[in-house]
Amino acid sequence: MSSATRFSSGGGGGPVSEAITTKLQQAFSPTHLEVRNESHMHNVPQNSETHFKVIVISDKFKDAKTPIKRHRLINETLREEVAADGPVHALSIVAMTPDKWQAKLDQGESVGPSPNCRGGDGSLPPKH
Amino acid sequence: MIRPIIFATALLSSASCTTAFAPAATAVTTQQQRTSSSPITSLTPLKMSDSPDTPTQLKIQSLVDDNPVLLFMKGSKLFPQCGFSNTACQILQSYNIDFETVDVLADEQIRQGVKDFSQWPTIPQLYVCGEFVGGSDIMIEMYQSGELGEMIEKAKADMV
Numbered sequence: 001m002s003s004a005t006r007f008s009s010g011g012g013g014g015p016v017s018e019a020i021t022t023k024l025q026q027a028f029s030p031t032h033l034e035v036r037n038e039s040h041m042h043n044v045p046q047n048s049e050t051h052f053k054v055i056v057i058s059d060k061f062k063d064a065k066t067p068i069k070r071h072r073l074i075n076e077t078l079r080e081e082v083a084a085d086g087p088v089h090a091l092s093i094v095a096m097t098p099d100k101w102q103a104k105l106d107q108g109e110s111v112g113p114s115p116n117c118r119g120g121d122g123s124l125p126p127k128h
Numbered sequence: 129m130i131r132p133i134i135f136a137t138a139l140l141s142s143a144s145c146t147t148a149f150a151p152a153a154t155a156v157t158t159q160q161q162r163t164s165s166s167p168i169t170s171l172t173p174l175k176m177s178d179s180p181d182t183p184t185q186l187k188i189q190s191l192v193d194d195n196p197v198l199l200f201m202k203g204s205k206l207f208p209q210c211g212f213s214n215t216a217c218q219i220l221q222s223y224n225i226d227f228e229t230v231d232v233l234a235d236e237q238i239r240q241g242v243k244d245f246s247q248w249p250t251i252p253q254l255y256v257c258g259e260f261v262g263g264s265d266i267m268i269e270m271y272q273s274g275e276l277g278e279m280i281e282k283a284k285a286d287m288v
Contacts, residue, residue: 067266075249082249084240090212091250093265115211 016049016087020078024056027077031098032057034111038092042117050089053114054078057101070095090114184241192255196283197227200242201252205229212264216252219264219271223280226287257283 013021014037021035034055039048056074064070071093081088092114096104192198197220203209205217220227232239232251239251246253246260254261256279261267270276 067269068260068262071262071266072247079249084243084249092212115215117211 014047014049016081017052020052020054020081020088023077023081024054024074027073028056028058028060030056030058032101036113038090038114041113042090044089049087051114051117052088052090053092053094053111055094055111057096057098059098061095061097067095180245182241184237185245188238188241188245191228191230192258195228195255196257196287197225197280198255199227199229199252200232200238200255201229202231202233204231209233210251212250213252216254216264216267219267219276220254220280222271223277223284225280225284256280257286 017035017037021033024030024033024035032055034053036053036055037049038051038053040046042048042051044050054074061070061073064073074093074095075082075091078088078091080086082091094111199213199216199220201208201210201213201216203213205221208214208217217229230238230242232242242251242253243249248260248263250263252264252267254263254267261270261276261279267276270279
């Protein structure tokens with residue numbers, strides 16, 4: 001836990017970002033955690049907390065062999081945030097074990113930003 | 129949480145490629161088993177907010193059964209209206225496969241309904257041979273690993 005890091009781009013750690021960070025830390029005790037607020041890439045008011053990318057690296061994914069299982073674990077943890085009436089409009093997920101993550105880093109790979117919005121969901125209420 | 133038998137039989141009687149991914153299909157298939165492509169079923173299910181036999185759920189089931197490669201997305205292949213949906217389309221187009229899309233922006237009931245159906249909170253959502261594959265992050269991961277290509281090849285073989 002002490003080595004967990006938090007990264008937030010595009011507007012500080014607001015309440016939603018904080019809630020996501022806390023829940024992921026509690027659920028997964030990640031060796032590495034990034035919660036990136038990507039809302040600024042979308043057509044939403046400044047300092048919005050609607051679009052996020054989370055990078056969760058945890059030993060707890062050892063039993064979740066397929067990506068769909070790992071993603072479901074995270075969706076479940078952030079259920080309130082991603083619900084139809086919740087604050088988060090889009091959630092991009094990178095979830096892997098520390099070994100896989102290290103292998104990715106060793107290959108010089110990194111996690112880039114999500115694709116830019118294409119205008120179909122700029123208003124706040126509709127969800128991704 | 130257990131889906132009625134009608135869904136299991138619908139799955140079994142649809143395109144032959146379903147057997148490629150569900151060789152051990154039994155008479156009663158739960159939602160978890162149906163949406164999982166691996167035998168491990170240690171998932172905590174998300175709560176379903178919609179009954180499985182509403183007209184919307186039945187419509188989605190029939191779309192999934194009738195189309196070997198089906199993408200629920202925002203916008204269309206020509207005009208994706210979301211970056212994630214665009215990524216998903218581009219990946220599928222790279223396989224040179226004839227895939228179908230459903231624009232969830234055109235139908236609010238499908239938009240919410242498919243989230244309940246798949247127990248997955250975001251769009252896009254990909255189905256191959258009746259199996260839920262995942263969203264755009266998973267598609268990228270499986271595209272890079274080659275897994276999605278194999279899956280699509282199987283679907284292609286059954287389409288002819």
